[in-house]
Every structure is written in structure tokens, then in C-alpha cells.
Amino acid sequence: MSIILILIPFLAAFAILAGLGKAKSIATIAATANLALGLGTVFCWRASTWDFSWEVLSKPSIHLSLGFYDGMSLVMVILSVLVLFTAVMSGKCPEGREKLWFSSILFIGAGGLGAFLSTDLFFFYAFHELALIPTFLMIGILGSGDRKNAAWKITIYLALGSIILLAGLIWLVSASGSETWLFDDLLASSISQDTQPGIAALLIVGFGVLISLFPFHSWAAPAYASAPAPVAMLHAGVLKKFGLYGLIRLYPMVSIGMQDWLVWLIILLLCNILWVGFVTINQKRLDMILGNSSVMHMGYIFLAFAALIEAGSFEANPLAKPAAVILMFAHGISIALLFMLTDTIRRKTGTVELAELGGLAKAAPRLAFLFGLAGMASIGLPGLANFSGEVLVFLSGFNSFDGECLGYVQTATILALWGVVISAVYMLRAYRQTFQGTPVSHTSSEHLKDLGPFCQIPAGILAISLLIVGLYPNSLLQFLEEPEAVTSETEQASK
Amino acid sequence: MPSYLLEIIVLVGGLVLLLLEAFTSPKRKSSIAIGAISILCFSLILLFFADKGFSDKNVELTRFYAFDPLARFFKLFTIVATILALLLALDHRKVLSKFTANPGSEDGTGEYYCLFLFACAGMMWMASAKDLVSLFVSLELTTITSYILVGYMRRNVGSLEAGVKFLILGALSTGFLVYGIAWIYGATGTTDLALISERITEQNSTYLLFGLALILVSLAFKVGAVPMHLWVPDVYQGAPTPTTAFLSVASKASGFAIAIRVTEPFLNSGTDLAGKTTFILAILAGATILFGNLAAIPQKNFKRLLAYSSIANAGFILLPIAAWQTASDELTSKQVIAFYLTIYLIMTFAAFFILAVIHRNTGSDEISAFEGLGKRDPILAFMAAITIGALAGLPLTAGFWGKFLAFKTAIDAGLWFPVSLGFIGVAAGFYYYFQIIRAMYWRSSLDSDPMEIRPIASRSIAGLATLLVVLGFWPQPIYWILQNIS
Numbered sequence: 001m002s003i004i005l006i007l008i009p010f011l012a013a014f015a016i017l018a019g020l021g022k023a024k025s026i027a028t029i030a031a032t033a034n035l036a037l038g039l040g041t042v043f044c045w046r047a048s049t050w051d052f053s054w055e056v057l058s059k060p061s062i063h064l065s066l067g068f069y070d071g072m073s074l075v076m077v078i079l080s081v082l083v084l085f086t087a088v089m090s091g092k093c094p095e096g097r098e099k100l101w102f103s104s105i106l107f108i109g110a111g112g113l114g115a116f117l118s119t120d121l122f123f124f125y126a127f128h129e130l131a132l133i134p135t136f137l138m139i140g141i142l143g144s145g146d147r148k149n150a151a152w153k154i155t156i157y158l159a160l161g162s163i164i165l166l167a168g169l170i171w172l173v174s175a176s177g178s179e180t181w182l183f184d185d186l187l188a189s190s191i192s193q194d195t196q197p198g199i200a201a202l203l204i205v206g207f208g209v210l211i212s213l214f215p216f217h218s219w220a221a222p223a224y225a226s227a228p229a230p231v232a233m234l235h236a237g238v239l240k241k242f243g244l245y246g247l248i249r250l251y252p253m254v255s256i257g258m259q260d261w262l263v264w265l266i267i268l269l270l271c272n273i274l275w276v277g278f279v280t281i282n283q284k285r286l287d288m289i290l291g292n293s294s295v296m297h298m299g300y301i302f303l304a305f306a307a308l309i310e311a312g313s314f315e316a317n318p319l320a321k322p323a324a325v326i327l328m329f330a331h332g333i334s335i336a337l338l339f340m341l342t343d344t345i346r347r348k349t350g351t352v353e354l355a356e357l358g359g360l361a362k363a364a365p366r367l368a369f370l371f372g373l374a375g376m377a378s379i380g381l382p383g384l385a386n387f388s389g390e391v392l393v394f395l396s397g398f399n400s401f402d403g404e405c406l407g408y409v410q411t412a413t414i415l416a417l418w419g420v421v422i423s424a425v426y427m428l429r430a431y432r433q434t435f436q437g438t439p440v441s442h443t444s445s446e447h448l449k450d451l452g453p454f455c456q457i458p459a460g461i462l463a464i465s466l467l468i469v470g471l472y473p474n475s476l477l478q479f480l481e482e483p484e485a486v487t488s489e490t491e492q493a494s495k
Numbered sequence: 496m497p498s499y500l501l502e503i504i505v506l507v508g509g510l511v512l513l514l515l516e517a518f519t520s521p522k523r524k525s526s527i528a529i530g531a532i533s534i535l536c537f538s539l540i541l542l543f544f545a546d547k548g549f550s551d552k553n554v555e556l557t558r559f560y561a562f563d564p565l566a567r568f569f570k571l572f573t574i575v576a577t578i579l580a581l582l583l584a585l586d587h588r589k590v591l592s593k594f595t596a597n598p599g600s601e602d603g604t605g606e607y608y609c610l611f612l613f614a615c616a617g618m619m620w621m622a623s624a625k626d627l628v629s630l631f632v633s634l635e636l637t638t639i640t641s642y643i644l645v646g647y648m649r650r651n652v653g654s655l656e657a658g659v660k661f662l663i664l665g666a667l668s669t670g671f672l673v674y675g676i677a678w679i680y681g682a683t684g685t686t687d688l689a690l691i692s693e694r695i696t697e698q699n700s701t702y703l704l705f706g707l708a709l710i711l712v713s714l715a716f717k718v719g720a721v722p723m724h725l726w727v728p729d730v731y732q733g734a735p736t737p738t739t740a741f742l743s744v745a746s747k748a749s750g751f752a753i754a755i756r757v758t759e760p761f762l763n764s765g766t767d768l769a770g771k772t773t774f775i776l777a778i779l780a781g782a783t784i785l786f787g788n789l790a791a792i793p794q795k796n797f798k799r800l801l802a803y804s805s806i807a808n809a810g811f812i813l814l815p816i817a818a819w820q821t822a823s824d825e826l827t828s829k830q831v832i833a834f835y836l837t838i839y840l841i842m843t844f845a846a847f848f849i850l851a852v853i854h855r856n857t858g859s860d861e862i863s864a865f866e867g868l869g870k871r872d873p874i875l876a877f878m879a880a881i882t883i884g885a886l887a888g889l890p891l892t893a894g895f896w897g898k899f900l901a902f903k904t905a906i907d908a909g910l911w912f913p914v915s916l917g918f919i920g921v922a923a924g925f926y927y928y929f930q931i932i933r934a935m936y937w938r939s940s941l942d943s944d945p946m947e948i949r950p951i952a953s954r955s956i957a958g959l960a961t962l963l964v965v966l967g968f969w970p971q972p973i974y975w976i977l978q979n980i981s
Contacts, residue, residue, distance in 0.1 A: 056968065056970060057971050057974060058971065059825065129889060129890040141869070141936050148933075152933070155929060156925070167906075167914075170903050170906050174903065174906050
């Protein structure tokens with residue numbers, strides 16, 4: 001059944017390429033159907049009807065195996081369908097390039113969904129790669145500004161990251177002695193302690209490049225700034241979470257090896273939060289602020305991962321995984337909304353330079369409200385989704401605190417708290433310079449209109465999901481609790 | 496049906512066509528190509544009914560000629576590759592006829608098609624060679640035919656230069672081969688590969704290693720691997736495109752067929768000679784991957800780029816030989832090589848068909864000739880993007896599976912040095928292959944007319960590109976072809 005979720009955008013993309021109808025209508029129908037189906041799975045995701053398995057190669061045994069592996073998959077799928085829907089609805093396609101535009105968006109969405117629905121390591125990797133190709137092409141062909149260099153940079157970085165990751169994955173499977181590439185078999189096998197650190201290093205660097213871990217982050221901001229808005233939304237919102245999802249998913253296999261790198265990881269993630277945070281403060285363009293802020297916020301999710309490494313297993317720090325997942329979801333939604341609204345500002349005023357903007361709130365109050373909401377969410381204002389995520393991250397950092405001596409993770413958590421202040425500085429300043437003050441000529445109400453209904457609906461959906469998760473985090477947390485039976489099984493397996 | 500009849504059919508068919516060619520009118524030389532394709536299709540069908548067909552008592556045959564699943568696979572491979580090369584030659588005949596005695600006419604192009612048949616017969620023999628003597632004879636049949644194929648456009652300076660280079664280095668490598676065979680014969684007293692592994696002793700292992708090293712050098716020439724790789728770029732660039740495609744697929748594959756046969760007795764021997772052979776092969780693989788991929792980076796000519804990519808691929812195929820794997824619960828090294836070569840055939844021919852189309856329309860093989868293809872001809876550009884993606888080894892294209900399995904075998908065997916070079920190579924590969932995608936989509940061209948594509952080329956490109964995608968999702972059919980290889 002779960003293959004339907006992937007097939008809808010896939011087939012729609014092929015239908016668009018083959019010219020079977022108006023590109024925009026096909027894409028809208030597909031994205032809406034996917035949204036409905038994806039949200040519908042919330043009620044029945046544990047049912048076995050969602051599983052799908054097909055052995056594509058018998059030696060080595062590799063399956064196109066799909067399904068909801070656990071609640072984390074479900075949350076990521078919900079995130080993907082939400083962002084895919086918004087990306088299809090909100091973007092403004094250049095004249096005459098509808099086919100490329102909509103088919104690429106759908107391909108990226110299908111690739112992201114495929115990665116999160118795969119219960120086989122091979123296709124988990126392959127679907128993500130599939131989503132990257134249209135990303136590169138779209139930035140290079142339809143991007144703005146210095147698109148060619150940005151596209152070339154992201155291509156080289158992410159291709160290198162994927163290769164390193166692939167080396168790690170093959171080594172992982174080879175060392176585990178597992179006969180198939182299914183998560184079930186892999187997680188049930190064990191890897192000797194000597195090889196774990198090497199594999200863990202390849203995984204951290206490989207996934208790290210894809211997540212824009214410091215110092216492999218310099219591709220992100222320019223790429224997001226020049227990418228067409230839907231691509232930036234999908235990559236920053238969905239695809240980037242692939243790496244974190246993978247790290248958390250594979251973590252039990254290399255839990256001992258990861259400990260060797262804990263201190264390094266903490267240093268890097270602090271650089272992500274503080275260094276990139278200061279870089280963000282210094283940006284003069286709205287899109288560069290958002291691009292850098294998305295790099296910065298990855299640091300918090302890594303912090304939850306570091307807390308997990310320190311604890312040694314999911315059971316030892318039960319907060320870490322939910323914290324990371326909630327924050328991944330919250331960040332995905334809020335950054336997608338911000339990129340979408342920034343693109344609207346660019347289209348309406350023709351610029352995203354902070355110096356040339358001002359007073360937009362008078363002419364476009366609804367835009368200002370939504371941008372403010374998403375901006376506050378991204379800072380971590382209570383009541384919005386990111387707050388629940390960040391609080392859980394900080395709590396998980398102190399989960400193993402014995403009340404006397406601060407460990408590495410606790411020290412990192414205290415330093416990371418300053419990141420919230422940094423976020424507040426750049427986001428509030430950006431908001432003030434864009435929306436408040438006196439309107440200049442191209443931001444006055446004579447020249448521009450407020451958000452139209454086609455932007456309001458998708459933006460509203462994202463804003464509402466931020467509110468729901470913020471006010472009632474249990475709406476997602478309930479999926480992340482392992483049912484009793486499953487927990488005891490994994491315990492047995494680990495013994 | 497005895498399998499050796501297949502070679503005879505192809506060979507006799509070639510001779511008959513050569514005779515008929517003399518009586519064909521200059522305008523209808525392409526019918527020779529169609530005749531050659533029909534002969535090959537006929538033998539392709541017969542191949543499925545072929546069996547060993549002779550008893551073990553027939554010593555003259557059993558000593559020289561094997562018909563095991565490996566031989567069957569390589570015969571199938573050679574025939575398919577030759578058919579595709581002939582199709583490419585048909586599509587490319589306008590260019591070929593520019594360099595005849597009276598330019599523009601097809602007079603004097605007929606023999607070109609027949610030569611493919613002789614080379615094909617030689618390669619089919621190579622697939623079955625199990626004795627150093629039969630190996631040498633069949634190899635020479637192929638190589639000598641290839642000299643003519645490379646220099647066929649003798650009024651074109653590039654082709655002529657390529658032919659001379661190929662001839663000189665080819666003669667040198669033949670010398671190495673004969674010398675190596677002599678050493679091995681001297682050390683063991685036999686040329687039968689099956690007997691060699693029994694006769695390895697402490698005393699003769701040094702001589703054997705020397706002989707094997709000499710043979711490996713000559714095989715490196717055949718497959719285009721370090722240290723005999725220098726001819727590849729010049730010859731590939733100068734030779735007529737169908738010859739280039741044929742050399743880079745069929746010739747390389749049959750080189751690997753005999754490389755497997757020659758190294759197998761040493762790798763299976765269980766002596767410390769096995770470890771030394773692995774060491775040599777691992778060094779060769781690593782150096783070939785590194786050279787091929789790094790030297791490809793600055794290339795501006797697509798045909799030359801494909802030449803370097805073919806060197807790089809030779810390195811990737813050497814990996815599973817070095818990581819000699821015979822356990823039956825995993826893919827064996829032979830199966831991985833067969834797997835890789837099958838995929839390599841599809842993507843390389845797709846690339847050469849695309850190159851031929853571009854060349855006919857723009858008159859150039861440069862990467863800059865691809866500029867703006869995304870707008871000029873979106874469908875061709877899409878197919879080209881799939882092919883390039885497969886060559887670069889993107890997941891969910893067939894090209895990924897070949898590299899994936901090669902790396903997996905090598906990682907399982909713990910060959911960390913060539914594997915790490917291999918990953919550097921793949922990363923470099925992304926860079927230079929993507930230059931073509933960048934040219935197609937991110938740059939614009941002055942010329943905006945749609946490309947003229949003939950039906951042969953369009954159907955072949957569409958078929959091969961579809962195969963690349965389908966096999967990318969579902970590689971099991973390739974496994975069916977090679978599952979009997981042990």
C-alpha cells in the first residue's frame with residue numbers, strides 16, 4: 001500500500017513529462033491526493049497492509065521494501081506530504097517551463113517520501129539520490145542570482161557526501177554479516193567493536209555533508225538562496241532531514257563506535273549553532289539569513305543525537321529520539337513556510353535585500369502575520385512547534401546529568417542555549433527591517449497586494465501544523481512511543 | 496548442436512559476405528551490414544541451443560576449447576556487442592563515406608562491416624580458450640582485425656594515426672604475451688591452464704610469477720588498464736566511432752574473459768602465489784581507477800572523455816578479480832564481472848549512439864557540442880542525462896549496480912587500498928560526467944534547430960536508456976543471465 005504514496009507523485013511527474021495534460025493541474029491533483037492519503041495514514045499506519053516488499057536482486061539480497069518502520073517514518077512522511085503540497089501550490093513557475101518545474105518538484109517529493117518509507121537500507125539511500133538530481137538541475141536551470149556556481153557547489157558537495165556515505169553503508173552491511181539489506185535484519189545483527197569507529201566516522205561525515213554539518217555546510221546557504229522557492233522548501237524542509245533520520249535509524253548498529261567521536265561531534269555541532277549563528281547575524285539578504293539559519297538549526301538536532309550517543313541507547317535516554325524527530329518536523333515546516341513567504345516578497349517587491357525593504361506590514365498584513373509566526377516559530381517561541389522540539393532537546397541533553405559534574409553534552413547544551421538568543425537577534429531584526437518602519441516606493445500599498453488565496457491556503461496549513469504541534473506536542477509524540485511488544489523484542493535482539 | 500559451429504558460422508558468414516561485397520553496387524553497401532547483422536542474430540539464436548557437442552575423448556578439442564557457462568556468457572555478450580556496433584556503423588556510414596576514394600559514395604565501405612564478423616569470431620574463441628596456445632591464436636585474430644578497423648578511414652589523418660599507434664603498441668603487447676607464455680611453459684612444461692595450478696611448486700613460483708606478470712601486461716593492453724593504457728585516448732578519439740564503441744565494449748570484455756582464465760589457476764592455487772597475484776591485480780586496479788578518473792577531469796572532447804572513462808571502468812572491473820571470491824552464497828567474482836560488463840555494454844553503447852547523433856548534427860565531438868541540447872532536443876537530452884547518470888554511477892540507474900557490486904566484493908575481501916582509490920575515482924567521475932549535463936541544461940547554444948535523428952539511432956538510444964532505468968530499479972534479469980556462472 002505504501003508504494004501508492006510514492007507512485008502518485010512519480011506517475012504524475014511522468015504524466016507531466018509526457019504532456020498528458022496541464023502540468024499545474026496534474027501536479028495539484030497529485031499533491032492534494034498525496035496530502036490526503038499521507039495525513040490519512042495517521043490512523044492506520046501500524047496496519048500491515050502498508051508493507052510492500054519485492055526482491056529486486058537475490059544476491060546480494062536487496063528488496064524494494066516499503067512501509068512505516070516506526071513512528072519516526074510516519075512523522076517524516078507527514079512532513080514530506082505537507083511540504084510537497086505547499087511547494088506545488090505556492091511556487092510561481094516561469095513562463096514555458098511548467099513541465100520541468102512541476103515534474104522536478106514531484107520527483108523530489110517522491111524521492112523524499114521513498115527514502116522515509118524504505119525499510120531497506122539500499123533503497124533508503126537510492127531514493128534520496130534520486131531526489132537530488134532534479135534539485136541540482138532546478139537550481140542550475142531556473143535558479144536566480146549566481147545560480148550556476150551555487151548549483152555546481154551543491155552538486156559536488158552532495159555527490160561527495162553521498163559517496164562517502166555509500167562507502168560507510170557497504171562497510172556497515174559487510175561488517176554486520178547480515179544476509180539482506182533490510183533494516184530488520186541489519187538492526188538484529190551486531191558489528192564487532194573494532195570496526196565500529198571506522199564505520200561511524202564514515203556515517204557521520206557522509207550524512208554530515210548532506211545535513212550541512214560544520215565544516216561541510218558552505219554549500220547550503222548559497223544553494224538555498226539561488227534555488228527556486230519550492231526546491232529550497234523541499235530540500236531544506238525534507239531532504240536535509242534524510243541524514244538525521246539515517247543517523248538515528250542506524251545508530252543502534254554503531255552505538256559503541258559513535259562514542260569515540262562524541263567530543264568531535266559536539267565541537268562541530270557547537271560550531272553549527274554558534275559560528276554559523278554569528279554568520280547569520282551578519283547577512284544582509286533575507287534568503288541568505290534563512291539559508292544560514294537552516295544550517296544553524298541542524299546543530300540542535302545534532303545535540304539531541306549527541307545526547308543519544310552519550311547515553312548509549314534509545315532506552316537510556318528516552319527523550320533524545322523524540323526530541324530530534326519533533327525538531328526535525330518543526331524545523332522542516334517552519335523553514336518551508338519562511339522560504340515560501342520570502343519568495344512571495346521577492347516576487348512582489350523584486351528584492352530581498354534588507355536595506356531595500358521596509359514597512360511591508362502596512363501593504364501586506366497577512367503576509368506579515370504569517371512571516372512573523374514562522375519567524376517566531378524558528379526562534380523557538382513557546383506555543384509553536386519548534387519550542388516543543390528545542391525544549392525536548394535541552395531536556396534530553398540534561399537527561400543523564402547527575403547533579404554534580406557537567407559532562408560534555410551538558411556543557412554543549414548550555415552553550416547551545418545561546419543559539420536561541422542569536423536566532424532571536426537575526427530573525428527579529430530581519431522582521432523589523434522587512435515589515436516595519438516606513439514603506440519605500442516598491443513596498444507601499446499602491447504597488448503590491450497582499451497574499452492571494454493560492455498562497456494563503458498552503459501557508460495556512462503549514463502555520464496551523466506549527467500551532468498544533470506547538471500547543472499539543474503529544475499529537476506527534478504519541479507516534480514515537482514504542483509499543484510494549486516491539487520494545488521487548490528489540491531488547492531481546494540486542495541481548 | 497556443437498558450440499564450436501557458432502564460431503564457424505560467424506567466420507564463414509564473414510567470408511561469404513566479403514565475396515558478395517565485390518558484387519554489390521556502390522550505393523547498396525549497407526546491405527552488407529544488414530547481412531552481417533542477420534548472421535549474428537542467427538548465431539545468437541543458435542547459441543541458446545548450443546551444447547558442448549563433443550566427447551572428452553576428442554583430445555584436440557577438449558584441450559583447447561571450453562564451453563562452460565562463462566564461455567556461453569561471453570559469447571552472448573560478444574554477439575550482442577557486435578550487433579550493436581554494426582547498427583552504430585549503419586547509422587554512422589555517412590561519416591565513413593566521407594573518407595572513401597570518391598568522397599560521398601559508399602564505395603569501399605562494405606569490407607568495414609565484414610571485419611566486425613571476423614573480430615567477433617575471434618572474441619568468441621577467446622571466450623572458450625582454455626589453453627595458452629588457443630588463447631594466443633584467437634587473441635591475434637581479434638587484434639589484427641582491430642588494427643584494420645581502427646585505421647579504416649585511412650584518408651583521415653586522425654584515424655590513420657590511431658591505426659599506427661594501435662599497431663605498434665599492439666605488436667609490443669603481443670611480444671609480452673608470447674614471452675610470458677614461454678616463461679610459463681618453461682616453468683611448468685604445459686600450456687594447458689587447467690594443469691598449471693597443479694604444477695606450481697616452491698621452485699618454479701618465481702618464474703611463474705614473472706611469466707604471469709608479462710601476460711598481465713599484455714592483457715592490460717587489451718582491456719586498457721595501467722600500465723598499457725596510453726594508447727586508449729588517442730586510438731579511441733581517432734578511430735571511427737563504431738570501432739571505438741566496439742573496442743571499448745567487446746574487445747575489453749573478451750580481454751577480461753581471458754584475464755579470468757589466465758589468473759584463475761593462480762588465484763585458486765592456494766599457494767602464496769595467489770596472494771602475490773592478488774597484490775599485483777589490486778595495484779593495477781587502484782592505479783587504473785585513479786589514472787582513468789583523474790585524467791578524465793580536464794578533457795574537453797566527449798569521445799576522449801569516454802576513452803578515459805573506459806580506462807576507469809577497466810579499473811573497476813579489475814577490482815572483483817583482485818578480490819577473488821568463489822563462495823557460492825555471495826556473487827562470485829566472475830558473476831560480478833559479468834554483471835558489470837553487461838551494464839557497461841548498455842551504457843557505453845548508449846553513449847556512443849548519442850555521440851554519433853551529436854557528431855552528425857554539429858560535426859564535432861567536443862563537450863561544447865552538447866550545449867543547449869536541453870532546449871534543442873529535450874527528449875535526446877533526457878536520454879543523454881540518463882546515460883551520463885548511469886556512467887557516473889547514480890543510484891537507480893543500472894550503472895550504479897555495477898560499481899556497487901564491484902565495491903561490495905572488494906570491501907568484503909578487505910582490499911581497502913584500491914577501494915579507497917575507487918571512491919575517489921567515483922567522486923571525480925561525478926565531476927567530469929556532470930560537465931556534460933551542465934553543458935546540456937545550464938548553457939545555451941547559438942544553434943536552436945532540433946537534431947536530426949535517424950530511426951536506427953533513435954530506437955537504439957531509447958531502448959538502451961530504458962534498459963538503464965528499468966535495470967536500475969530491478970537488476971534481477973541480469974542475474975538470470977549469469978546465475979550459472981560459478
